[in-house]
Amino acid sequence: MSGKNIVKAELGRRSFLWGGVGVASLALTGCGSSAKSTAGKASSAADVTLPTFVPLAGGAAPDLPATAAGVPAAYYTYPAAPVAAYSAPPLSGGKISAMTPLFTSPPSGHDANPAWQAVEKALGAKVDITMIVGDDYDTKLSTTVAGDSLPDIVVITADPANLPGLLAAKFADLTPLLGGDKAKQYPHLAAIPTAVWEQCTSAGKLYFIPIPRNISAGSGFYRQDMFAAAGVNDCRDIKNADDFLTLLKEITVPGKQYGVAGSSGNGGFSAMPFLHIFGVPNMWRLDGGGNLTAHYETDEYKAAVEFMAKVYKAGCYLPGSQGWTKNQMEDAFQSGKAALIYDGLPGFGVAYQQAKKISPAAAPAPFVPFGHAGGKGVTWKDNIYFARVALKKADPARLADVLKACDFFASPFGTKEHMLLNFGVEGTDYTLDENHNPVLTAQGKNDTLVTFKYLSAPTQAQFYPGQKDLTDLMYKSYTDEIALAVADPTASLYSPTAGKKGTALGKAMSDAVAQIITGQSSLSALDSAVKTWRSNGGDQIRSEYQQALQGGTASTASGTPTK
Amino acid sequence: MATVEIGAGSAGSGSGTVAGSRAGGRIRARRPIWMERPSRLGTGAKALVIAAVFVVVVYPLYVVLATSFSSEADVAKAGGLVAWPAHPTLDAYRTVFNGGIVTRALLVSFGVTLVGTLLSVAATVGMAYGLSRRDLVGGRFILLIALFTMLFNPGIIPNFLTVKQLGLLGTYAALVLPSLVSAFNLVVLRSFFMALPGELYEAARLDGAGDFRILTRVVLPLSKGVIAVVSLFYAVGYWNAFFNAMLYLDDNTKWPLALVLRSFVTQGDAISNGEGIASTQAIQMAVVVVSVVPIVLVYPFLQRYFTKGVLSGAVKG
Numbered sequence A: 001m002s003g004k005n006i007v008k009a010e011l012g013r014r015s016f017l018w019g020g021v022g023v024a025s026l027a028l029t030g031c032g033s034s035a036k037s038t039a040g041k042a043s044s045a046a047d048v049t050l051p052t053f054v055p056l057a058g059g060a061a062p063d064l065p066a067t068a069a070g071v072p073a074a075y076y077t078y079p080a081a082p083v084a085a086y087s088a089p090p091l092s093g094g095k096i097s098a099m100t101p102l103f104t105s106p107p108s109g110h111d112a113n114p115a116w117q118a119v120e121k122a123l124g125a126k127v128d129i130t131m132i133v134g135d136d137y138d139t140k141l142s143t144t145v146a147g148d149s150l151p152d153i154v155v156i157t158a159d160p161a162n163l164p165g166l167l168a169a170k171f172a173d174l175t176p177l178l179g180g181d182k183a184k185q186y187p188h189l190a191a192i193p194t195a196v197w198e199q200c201t202s203a204g205k206l207y208f209i210p211i212p213r214n215i216s217a218g219s220g221f222y223r224q225d226m227f228a229a230a231g232v233n234d235c236r237d238i239k240n241a242d243d244f245l246t247l248l249k250e251i252t253v254p255g256k257q258y259g260v261a262g263s264s265g266n267g268g269f270s271a272m273p274f275l276h277i278f279g280v281p282n283m284w285r286l287d288g289g290g291n292l293t294a295h296y297e298t299d300e301y302k303a304a305v306e307f308m309a310k311v312y313k314a315g316c317y318l319p320g321s322q323g324w325t326k327n328q329m330e331d332a333f334q335s336g337k338a339a340l341i342y343d344g345l346p347g348f349g350v351a352y353q354q355a356k357k358i359s360p361a362a363a364p365a366p367f368v369p370f371g372h373a374g375g376k377g378v379t380w381k382d383n384i385y386f387a388r389v390a391l392k393k394a395d396p397a398r399l400a401d402v403l404k405a406c407d408f409f410a411s412p413f414g415t416k417e418h419m420l421l422n423f424g425v426e427g428t429d430y431t432l433d434e435n436h437n438p439v440l441t442a443q444g445k446n447d448t449l450v451t452f453k454y455l456s457a458p459t460q461a462q463f464y465p466g467q468k469d470l471t472d473l474m475y476k477s478y479t480d481e482i483a484l485a486v487a488d489p490t491a492s493l494y495s496p497t498a499g500k501k502g503t504a505l506g507k508a509m510s511d512a513v514a515q516i517i518t519g520q521s522s523l524s525a526l527d528s529a530v531k532t533w534r535s536n537g538g539d540q541i542r543s544e545y546q547q548a549l550q551g552g553t554a555s556t557a558s559g560t561p562t563k
Numbered sequence B: 001m002a003t004v005e006i007g008a009g010s011a012g013s014g015s016g017t018v019a020g021s022r023a024g025g026r027i028r029a030r031r032p033i034w035m036e037r038p039s040r041l042g043t044g045a046k047a048l049v050i051a052a053v054f055v056v057v058v059y060p061l062y063v064v065l066a067t068s069f070s071s072e073a074d075v076a077k078a079g080g081l082v083a084w085p086a087h088p089t090l091d092a093y094r095t096v097f098n099g100g101i102v103t104r105a106l107l108v109s110f111g112v113t114l115v116g117t118l119l120s121v122a123a124t125v126g127m128a129y130g131l132s133r134r135d136l137v138g139g140r141f142i143l144l145i146a147l148f149t150m151l152f153n154p155g156i157i158p159n160f161l162t163v164k165q166l167g168l169l170g171t172y173a174a175l176v177l178p179s180l181v182s183a184f185n186l187v188v189l190r191s192f193f194m195a196l197p198g199e200l201y202e203a204a205r206l207d208g209a210g211d212f213r214i215l216t217r218v219v220l221p222l223s224k225g226v227i228a229v230v231s232l233f234y235a236v237g238y239w240n241a242f243f244n245a246m247l248y249l250d251d252n253t254k255w256p257l258a259l260v261l262r263s264f265v266t267q268g269d270a271i272s273n274g275e276g277i278a279s280t281q282a283i284q285m286a287v288v289v290v291s292v293v294p295i296v297l298v299y300p301f302l303q304r305y306f307t308k309g310v311l312s313g314a315v316k317g
Helices: A003-014 A024-035 A041-047 A114-123 A134-146 A164-168 A181-185 A195-198 A222-229 A241-251 A271-279 A299-313 A326-334 A347-360 A397-410 A416-423 A442-447 A468-483 A498-516 A524-547 B004-011 B040-068 B073-078 B090-095 B101-132 B140-149 B156-165 B172-177 B183-195 B198-206 B212-222 B224-240 B243-248 B259-270 B282-311
Strands: A094-104 A124-133 A153-156 A208-215 A219-221 A259-261 A284-286 A291-295 A338-341 A365-368 A383-391 A430-432 A436-440 B020-023 B026-029
Touching: A094 A134, A094 A219, A094 A397, A114 A124, A114 A416, A114 A442, A114 B224, A124 A134, A124 B259, A134 A153, A134 B156, A134 B243, A134 B259, A181 A291, A195 A299, A195 A383, A208 A347, A208 A468, A208 B020, A219 A222, A219 A347, A222 A241, A241 A259, A241 A299, A241 A338, A241 A436, A271 A299, A284 A524, A291 A524, A326 A338, A326 A347, A338 B282, A347 A468, A347 B073, A365 A468, A416 A436, A468 B020, A498 A524, B040 B282, B073 B282, B090 B101, B090 B282, B101 B172, B101 B183, B101 B212, B101 B224, B101 B282, B140 B183, B156 B172, B156 B243, B172 B224, B172 B243, B183 B224, B198 B212, B212 B224, B224 B259, B224 B282, B243 B259, B259 B282
Parallel strands: A094 A124, A094 A153, A259 A338
Antiparallel strands: A153 A383, A208 A383, A219 A338, A219 A365, A284 A291, A430 A436, B020 B026
């Protein structure tokens, strides 16, 4: 239960769709519950002075440049001579404590970890991180809050109930420290784009520092080699939904390979690419009159569900994959048992490398959605940040120190500090290959699992050492997918009802949709499911968001002002 | 034929008057039904059911083992779990033991399990013995308090606050002390002690033995079975416990194996999505094997006490 929270956070952000099917389920819960800050975007510009954006000067020039739209810079090799971001350690003594989720096996302990010790030396302070297995993170967070033993830096996931209340009670308002030109004292934080900072406010104040990601989590992965064998060289060439269905049927050889595989984590049906093909809005659609329509209620959503039911009926879904783990789904994709899956774009590098290892002829590629009736599909801006950190209340001098540490942890790609934080100590944790790319040693693999990257982070660069083709593929995919990306108009709003009921509401929707896709109920069941969703809280969520959009108070339930 | 035998058997049982009856020209002993020689069909059916249960229980364990010895290619080819590793390898185990995290966690788990079990058994035996004496003033009240914990759980946060107030955060004691006595085990032991013949206690008293002497010289030697079982319950509990460690131990080098296992097993699903380094199925299964084997090895040694021990506290007499 608690375990899912962090996932939800992530899912909510990435709209990873818990029910890829019940799609907004999570985003509604995840985002709604808390990942959304109270200050509406509409009002945040006026209410909150966000950090002034100052691009970093003099960094290592990327091979493929970052764009204003948010396409991340890409590097074929690690810059030959990483520059030092600091001439002297930013802190002089003391300790910085933090609490983060852990999504790997535990790292080597502090005393046996030269990378950890070197980071402390470079920072000028001890770094004490409590790392909690991701599934348990929210449980630990609530006990830590209750026990009043919060560390300096706390990763906040999507789920704390009444987030605005929690923030006001325990965490520092960063507006006076980072707002406007104050951010210039922390150049690495100031280099984080404004679009990301916009997601870091609550109740008209700046409360968070983001762990930035690259705008869109994409639209899943496909096997270009399998598509090509069925006559379609590139997913961008598919003309419409009918052709796509024909293609999936063509690919499917029962018992051997299938068009699509799902996993329980993405709702069972890898729905995201289908939603994108049909142009389903990102959680909510905002019309010119300021009215919100949930994506469930749209014709596009209905058409996408109807299409998935056709795909299912045609036998193109890998049987049983609905209950699989993500790893199982990935394995099926990598070994060519499924031609299309939904997983977040950040995970594509691993999938690509594994598939190539299994068969060099394999050609996985990020799926770029076409339009169901010609033209282009959409993607969602659902991966703006991974998580956000809040800082425990303290006096301004102490907070300034903690911010200096955050700035240190946000050292960008191409700096010595970034190298140290990500690859550890040269010789012990990594060696440089002939192209001066760091290669982790066995010890380095354990030493570098310390979660420095969740204490604050720079915008991500694409870097796949020694794999120019993969780097190019990622860059092109981000370029194409970010061009199609639509925003969630409620992304920076908070709805107490969504926080309370979002999970249950979304689950009911995804269950109903699963029944429709698998043919156990007809498409008309969607209408009644939406009706139930509306009366059980959907309408309430809508009105709270709309009030927040208009700058009103949307906090009937929690009593927390939204503005 | 069979019906006659059953009829004869059940009619005879309890009467004890006639030694046998003539049926089909043969004299057969009157025995309870479960002592009759089973028919071939019955034996076959039983064998089949037992085999099926065996497969259902053992096959998943076998697959875990097989997957842990599989190469990456095997896992990918099988699409996850492997039934037959075509290219057996120890890579997964090498990865698991690389860096010393798992080795250290194993030691922690052994230590906590051993010390925790000893303390728990000692405390439970002492408490159960005291509460089994009918002359203990306030015994009933204390027992009710203990039973109360079986029905009502204070919840995570009050537990956490208590441990924090006691200054146990970050110590191994936090893994043992809050769960030192389990009410269930207490009841099992107390019932067993109460079922021992009162004459034994009287005789020992007449010989001048105090309570401690009675407990160690009379009661415990008679309670080996039940204590073995209670110890096993405690040991398995300590071995598998990860939640306490997650709450109370901030330093991941102090983590017991169950929590490390959790980090290995849940990470793949949790997000990885580029955040986690998705561990392959083989590594996850290797950790499962490492954590399961030690506790499984304990079972054969305690097995003979097992049924006897659990039942012994259940029914008086």
